[in-house]
Amino acid sequence: SHEMLNRLKELNVELGKEGSLPINVGIGLNTGKVVVGNMGSDQRFDYSCLGDAVNLAARLEGQSKEYGMKIILGEETAKEMNDEFALLELDTIAVKGKTESVKIYTSLGTHKELTHTMNYEMSRQQHDKFLQLYRGQKWIVAERFANDLRDGWSEMADYYDIMLLRIEEYKKKSPGEDWDGVYRAETK
Numbered sequence: 001s002h003e004m005l006n007r008l009k010e011l012n013v014e015l016g017k018e019g020s021l022p023i024n025v026g027i028g029l030n031t032g033k034v035v036v037g038n039m040g041s042d043q044r045f046d047y048s049c050l051g052d053a054v055n056l057a058a059r060l061e062g063q064s065k066e067y068g069m070k071i072i073l074g075e076e077t078a079k080e081m082n083d084e085f086a087l088l089e090l091d092t093i094a095v096k097g098k099t100e101s102v103k104i105y106t107s108l109g110t111h112k113e114l115t116h117t118m119n120y121e122m123s124r125q126q127h128d129k130f131l132q133l134y135r136g137q138k139w140i141v142a143e144r145f146a147n148d149l150r151d152g153w154s155e156m157a158d159y160y161d162i163m164l165l166r167i168e169e170y171k172k173k174s175p176g177e178d179w180d181g182v183y184r185a186e187t188k
Helices: 002-017 052-063 075-081 120-135 139-152 154-172
Strands: 027-029 035-040 045-050 071-073 085-094 102-110 182-184
Touching (some): 027 052, 052 071, 075 085, 075 102, 085 120, 120 154
Parallel strands (some): 027 071, 085 182
Antiparallel strands (some): 035 045, 071 102, 085 102
């Protein structure tokens, strides 16, 4: 995914030179059982992939812009990638059309790439604390954490802007004392 996004940056440079608009993509990755193969009839025949895991991957891709991130990973995929890639938990979400929730993550690169970034580990710890405060409905302190993180972590700035807007909404209309911390998405 990271290589694909790097190649897309190169392509967008070329498109810019030609006066064309850039191409933007979101990536949703999920792991699970699927049915893969040639499906259909004489009128419509296609090689396809079907199943809940595929549907969730598509929903996660749709959430990439809702979280300001290029890559959104489902929980099972994150478990498989955690040894090599630096992952950040973003939220717990029930995607449109589903009642059960999943934790979602993003990848910022490999552990090897980020070990040279001095502030990564400290920022990751602050991010985890932000999520704890957010889920605990400690809106004022969560806002402070999100603002500080946004100002010092450019790759995550769009995410924190989005979460700050969500906190503003929750301050106006509380999700309730029994809130389970799950964001219920209304968009695909």
